[in-house]
Amino acid sequence: MEMEGIIEAIRHVLDEKDSLREEALKLTREIVRLSGDTVKAIHRNDLTLARKRWGEASERVEKLREMLKDHPDLYHSGYVQTAHQEFVEASLLLSYVIGKDYPWPWELGVPEADYVLGVGDFIGELRRYFLHRLLEGDIETAERVYREMESVYNALITLEYPKGLVNIRQKQDQARYVLEKTLEDLTRAKLNKSLEEKLERVLEDD
Template sequence: MQEIIDKIIEYLKEKDGVREELIKASREIIRKCRDIVNKIHRRKLKNLDDDFSELRLLVEELRVKCKSFPDMYHSGIVQEALMEYYEAWLLYEYVKTGTLETVTDLPREDYVAFLLGLADVAGEFRRELVQFLLEDDIEKAEKFYTCIEEIYSELSRFSFPDALTPGLRRKVDRIRYILESSQNDILYAKKTRELLKVLDK
């Protein structure tokens, strides 16, 4: 009995050490993601490719740390880091290319984290949309609206229980609210522009 108990203790000690490393690595990924997102919103795009290369490296290191205990890859802190990563990646790709069609392949174990990140990036697109409206660039704002609309349409296809896609349904409901608010903001901006044209005559 003592021999197997000793083995279990050693196993759990090793796993706990890996858990501590994953917590630290995940927090660093989340911090880096938020830094990249904030830079994009502030239009500080210089060196963004380098920042994202560093972020990709951190994510790959996280994957390696999980190899000895694969179940920990699906733990809350790791999945949160991956969700933030995909949110930042999608925003980065859209700002860089003007489309989300560049995202074509993912590891199967990342599918849910990707979906949750995709749902969350709608909020970041909303921030961009509002900023362009403040700059009186309605056309660019409408492009972000169209993208949010596409995200909502695609995510609405998922009707799986929360055990498979935790929190996704709630996030999709939030996107619907974002769409309604954004549509009202765009209509108001258009009416304001038309009114100003009339007043200028």
């Protein structure tokens, strides 16, 4: 066969991949945006909107998986992995806030490696939720959130794999830092509350 024929056949395959890649990029951007909208709605305590945006993101995750089922090289690319992480993060936060069991990777339709990377980001979003509770003066709820962060971190830290399989070490290090900062904030808030209560008792005695 002439080289021209071989190149033309390759061109056909690559043109198809390029077209799919463009469609996948569009979908991943939508997944990231909708997952972000889900998280924002949760922090605003608008759970109706959060569920709606999460459902829209879920539909696109499934569409992406179906579209790239015969193209694993595209499906396991960095931009798809990033979108999955954002979706997992939003899914876990929504489950926690509404009191549902955390979904499994196959329930969300994402690879296991992408899921565990999303778990690392989820700990960061729990900190944000924790800080909102502190600002509201709800130390009891804030402490429960911290305990959940601690539990999730303790599960995540048991994973030890090479970077080539899943770059989990970086997420673990970030999560540990977030956990330490959160404990400092919680301890400070509890001490301040204790001092306020003591001061109130002294003033009442006077």
